[in-house]
Amino acid sequence: MNMTDMGEVVAYLLRYRSAERSPAGRKRRAAREGQASERDVCALLDDASDTEREGLRDFLAGMGLRLTAFEAGDYPGIAPGSRYYALLADPQLEQPPLFSREAIFEALRLRQESRGELAQWYLQLWLLMQTLLYTRYNRALSDVSRYQEATFASGELLELLRDQLEALRDLGEAAPETSRALLEERGEDLSRRVRAFIDLQVRAGLLEAPRDEAGEGDIWQQTLLGALEAEQVGIHQLSHLQALARGAISEAEGVPVAAGIDGEETAAEETDAEEDAP
Structure with missing residues (x-):
């Protein structure tokens, strides 16, 4: 070469x-x-x-x-x-710069939204897509090998987005101020943003039409690249959120929580170890 x-x-x-x-x-x-x-x-x-x-x-x-x-x-x-x-x-x-946010801002912008507002749209859509690709299938980010079963329709993502915005409206003044801009959508704004978001994922090689159903509908499947990248995001960018989730569960069970990241034991794990000790 x-x-x-x-x-x-x-x-x-x-x-x-x-x-x-x-x-x-x-x-x-x-x-x-x-x-x-x-x-x-x-x-x-x-x-x-x-x-x-x-x-x-x-x-x-x-x-x-x-x-x-x-x-x-x-x-x-x-x-x-x-x-x-x-x-x-x-x-x-x-x-x-290949992985800069500019392509995202350009694709999702419909009017004169700020970069912060566009980042909110992308974050909401990305999290909802994870619901369809992972939560719905009871699948962890580390379940890379299950990428072929992870499919969704554009309409499903749109419906989840509408439900999410209704939940924000129901919060009223309690809704996070940074998220209130999402409630100012007009007409077909939501459909346009969903289409733009999916197109971004396809262009990045993270989604594709199922290979055995190409042309048979607006269905999208995660690619192996997409699953590998999601796993990497989970390991390197979201591990602190996983630790917080573990902490919330342990506190709900009445067990005080210590640090649970990078191999450190939580208090729950220490308690289990003490109970198992001779």
């Missing part, structure tokens, strides 16, 4: 975020003007020497990214003899 080859591989991965040697249920992406095909990108990655792979890793690390390869036995949906390459943001490194 020379520098030209590496440039083609990186350009492809920045566009699609993933590449698959023998994708199941879809055609491989053909070459576009100025961009290699999926077949050629996978061949270059498969045939790269250890030194070339190290150079590619260093190159991507400079942009806050890492490339991970998965084989057929790692996750469902990867065909026998295939290999799935996923380009992920490295949580240990500073993120490049």
